[in-house]
Amino acid sequence: MKYSFNAAQKLVENDIRPRLYFGPDDVERIHAGLQSRDGRKLWKKFVERSRGLVDLALAVEDMPLALARWCRAWNLPGTKIVFGAPDIGALAALTGDERAVEACRRIVTSLLKAEELVVQEYGAEEAHKSRHRMGYMAGLYIGQLYDMAAPFLSNEEKSIFCEWGVKHVFNHNTDLQWPKHYFGPGGNISIVGLTSALMVALVLQGEPQVKLDQKRLTTLLQMVDAAIGGAISADGYPLEDIGYGTAVGGSLIKMVALTNRMGVADLEAHYPRCLKFGRSILHFVQPWGEHLTNTGDHGDDFKRREFVLPYLAEETDDPTLLWLWQTLSYDHGVVHPMNSDPLLYGEAVLGKGRQVPATIKSLIAAPLLAKARRPAAATVPTAYCCQRRGLVSFRSGWRADDLLLVFDGSSRSDGAQGHHHHSAGHFSLSALGEYFSIDTGRYNATRSCHSVVLIKDDGEIGKSLWQPGLREGRLIEYAPDSFVDSAAADGTPQFHGAARKAERRVGLVKGPGARPYAWVQDTISPNGKWATFDWQMQCAPESRVRVHKRGGVVTGFRHGNLLGVDLFVPLFPGNRKDPAAHKIGEVFCDLAHPDGALASLGLETKEKMERKVAEYPRPASMIHGPVYERPRLVVRFEGSNGRSLAVLIPRLKGEAAPKLKQIEAVPGTIAVEIVFAKVTDTLIVSYDHPVLKAGEADERGGWCVIRRNNETGKMIRRVVGEELL
Template sequence: MSGTRWSQLLWGILPLVGVLSLQTAPIYGYYSDSAEHPRLLCTAAELDAVRARLHSGYEQIAYQRLLEKCDAYLDPESPHYVNWPERTNLIRHQGGEVNYWETRPGAWMLTKRYEELAWAGVLSGEQKYIEGARNIVMTIVRERVIDGIGGDNYGQPYDGWLAQPLDAGHSSRALAVFYDLLYDHLSEQERQEVRDYIVHTYLAYLYPYMQETLDRADYPAILGHNMHLIGNAAGGLLALAVYGETGLPTEQEDAWVELFFDGVHKGLQIGLGVDGAGLEGPGYASASLYYGSFLIEAMRRAGGPDVLSGPPNPIQRTPYYYLYEMRPNGEYFNNINDAHFDAHTVFLPLFASAIDDPALTWLWDTVEGHRHDGQNVFGDTWMTWVADLPYVLLWRGLAPSAVSPDDLQFPLSRQFTRRGLVSMRSSWQEDGVLFSFLSGGQPDRGHSQFDANHFALYAGESTLAFDTGYGAGETKDHNSLLFDGQGQTVRCTEGRITAYEPGEIATYACGSAGDLYGNPTLRLFDRHVYFVRGGHGPYAVIYDEVEADGEPHSYTWLLNMSDAARLELDGEYPLVVDESTGWEMHVTLFAAADLEYAQIVNEFRRSRIAAVSTNRQLQAELTTAEAPAFLALLYPRRDDGVLPRVERINAHAVRVQWPEYTDLVAFGPTQTAEASTDGVGFVRTPSPGAN
């Protein structure tokens, strides 16, 4: 890919395309060139090309693991055996033991297994895998397993796979792949049974549901919720799988395809924002992208719009959100919103191929490519919800050779406006530092948290300033500010980054959150941040500009730490230490008055039925009628790196003196012996005699 092309995607040199403007006029008559199966995601010739890659590299590892898993699915002595004759497989789920043939987990446990078996069959030519996939699917179809699904979900009665579009999608996307891949291995009677099941069970549910969505008061915002995205993506893939073979009028089949694709196309743009950041967090966004990528690719192959290779759009920009929010050591991503660190990534090589960007290949290689020992192979485990290995085989070999963003000279900071996110890095090296700043930008519908003006800091393999992640949605669970002991109460669906200045050495950003506390006495809470690179750095400086009503109030500055870190409070300033990695973070914190430091155990729950989780938290509190004027310098270091002399110049500026130079970091007018600023600014002055 040319440098111009990926820079357009990253930085919006081309005009951003609105949610609705990408929608094309309906295209009727799909598969006009060839309707031969397989057709959804590959052709027979492309399967031959995949087979030719199975004997080396990533493909050899993924293929061997795929066959290992599929052998276990067919072995009655294996704990992973799929017992289709008796329809009984017991697993641990949400604290209890359930039969996944009768409960919610079957929506992904069954489908993933027959999808992998189908791929193993067509790639190896071994009939046992094809028979295994057929036996599971035909049992589901003929025994109407879907009618007996019940049990509980998070402590509430569960109404089955068709209770909402999320599990309708989970339980059906693989059916489209099965039908397409094994078309020539099924009898006409079996094909008809599967087609009827698709049309009269899944399309009969999903199509009316999504039609009614058009009349909802929250349309089109609701399309961005992962629940609707996954339902639409599965519906569209099912419709294309059986397109031209249902015996129904072409107009009906076209209507299915158009409605579902329109839902995914709009929904991804709504759920990702104009510049591609996952509003529900990296986990849920990646699930939507996983499902959406199948339909997007299938539509291109059917003769529909080419979303990935077409004009720059938010969907193409999304992999760069993951690139900039990747943890330095490649252990997945910054876990903002309801998220854990991990996420689905198998679509990244598809994007890399379509966009022709080697940095996206590098991203997948860095995050997943090293995972091929033990339980996790390229992001796939026995218990993950979706099939990854077949798509490593299908897509990784098509991607351009990996090149790191450092070698491509990618800028080291990136703003995601709709998400209210600024990602600032020292490099993409494994011992680099990521400083991520978040303000506002919650999704219109879906998972959200009260986390405005929160920051996270990762150094190498250490998490030194921590987002507590999934289920920990209160302000107290984030590195933000409490006002009179209370956090935010107002959900904000707009990005609140009010200033952003990317610099080669120092990047500045500001977020505004005062009105999100629902308290009229708090009139302003603007958090200003600088991330400074180079020399002995990197380090971050954070200044809280706060205005209240002139009465005494308590203010609590929060810093959450992972379990691997410990907090030391016996020095002049707090110190965060990760002994397992050798990293530490010096927290030089100033305020308008003396601070009371406390180390507490923060408690939260991941879900309604989960046990209490905990993490260490630093609280720095003061009570004042004036502005609290918190001003913090966070300096991560290891191997006895140089410690600077840090001096507060005024309420909003620090002087950071190193042996070779002195930095002035100011958030308002400031004068020192070396430098001055008229307002917000950064100045680096060489020391006398320094080379």
């Protein structure tokens, strides 16, 4: 379909519907685009799902009541009907199905009564000033239904929608959000009200019964303009992260395209960041595809991907986004099991590991299905950084068994508040088809819920109450490289005064001769006091963890592949047993929970937690949403500062582990020799000075990795990082 500026002009001028996504002349083209094998599968699933929604809409006894109470729970009839409204309308438009037409009539003629019921329940004042109004969010979906069903509706039925759309959606939402939207322009609740109002405004363009208030429309467009810049960073990443942010970003870019098509405004002209959105999300897909890595206060899901990814694939000539559209899947029940009704989602399975939502947006994009291409290192960079969010993605390549390292600097936007975590320095690591270190998702907001270092008994604020993080960290380094990628973050504010300085650097070592691996360097200054530090790694549920004297070995739940974790602390010059020497006290694995949210969630007892975990098909299913319970590897050590170097090396089940040895180095540094079958790496990190001298290495900088061939002893790779932590 065409989304160029004013592409629907003739349809609007002549009041021809549908016109929002396509016109009557495009119907034959849509059907023609479904003649491939994949297209036929998609169409079959679309008809099956849409007819199920039609059956539900015709079976509901009290449609106004169902609509008035929609979205209070996802499995309610009204919620399914509203979310499915565009596809009920599409079934009517594409086939003339009489039952679908009747369902559209039932929905449209119930809108005003539904709003009356909301007022009766909440009172006129409360209903007006809040998002309880049915139209606050529902306009986004019902507006699309109206555009496709209008040719089948009487003038009286059209007038009901027009009155509802103008009064209860366009006017109400615009007035409700101005001017407060400007002080939180990236928040999903505000944005969903604006996109609902804008959808209705677009649908009503050219409607003979309606003349929209142009001043109010200008106000709405200005707020949507601010929302785009408030929700999506200049690097294309959604500031409310994976889950909330992906849904919001996808919705906003859809509105940008439709606003352009309808000739109302060219919002994209000011925001090239919109074109970067798809590629930014691609950098957070798991190496094997299927799912994104979690980065925020929701799950790893991407709602509404079926419009934005094909649209951006065409706009940017990027077939990898078509692959992403098909490798991902969406089911909110994966995040919250109570929302598992398949009628809500209904993905069409096209082949092994390939599926798309069975919706009108997928039907429109069906001719693009065969053009999908998996990312490759030759075409897609393996490193990405969102500076505004302080979030980094490194990967060793784009193969299914490559290593993905996501590093969180925890920079936050006041314009997208409500879901911030204290996550500065957290790293997520997937490799060899396994989840190893994970982001634990919604409700896990405190530092203790992330893979970071804690100062034991520091009285972390927020442990007794679920609340968003109130202090941000800062990404201070991003340095991609052909051999070793590195990034660093300052998380000092998130220690709430317990540390004068708290910084972390991560590295991803790639290159021939050895499997890719990661290292993590920490420095924490606990205000001049001797302290106990807990280096912790949040592991995926069902992972098995075997501990040893300086770390552990994590066995993944998907294939049984392994991650070796070894922690090294500075060698004290002279007497190794000196009381001032750093020492590892104990290593253990326990079960971790969203400690700040247990009381709020009603999960404060072991029995309640067991019942919650049992709601999922298996404990590992929690990896995609709130991880209520998971193994946590902890290496506890003591020192006057929290200086440590962790080395994390993945290996296949049955494969021999490399040999790691801490070697003598200049005081103030940590040096480790890693012996693989074909090569040996010398890894040195420094703190207060730049002298990197250990073994045969003699460099100057903040860190270095030197790789030598085991047979010849010849140096084959070398990289030196300049900055000290």
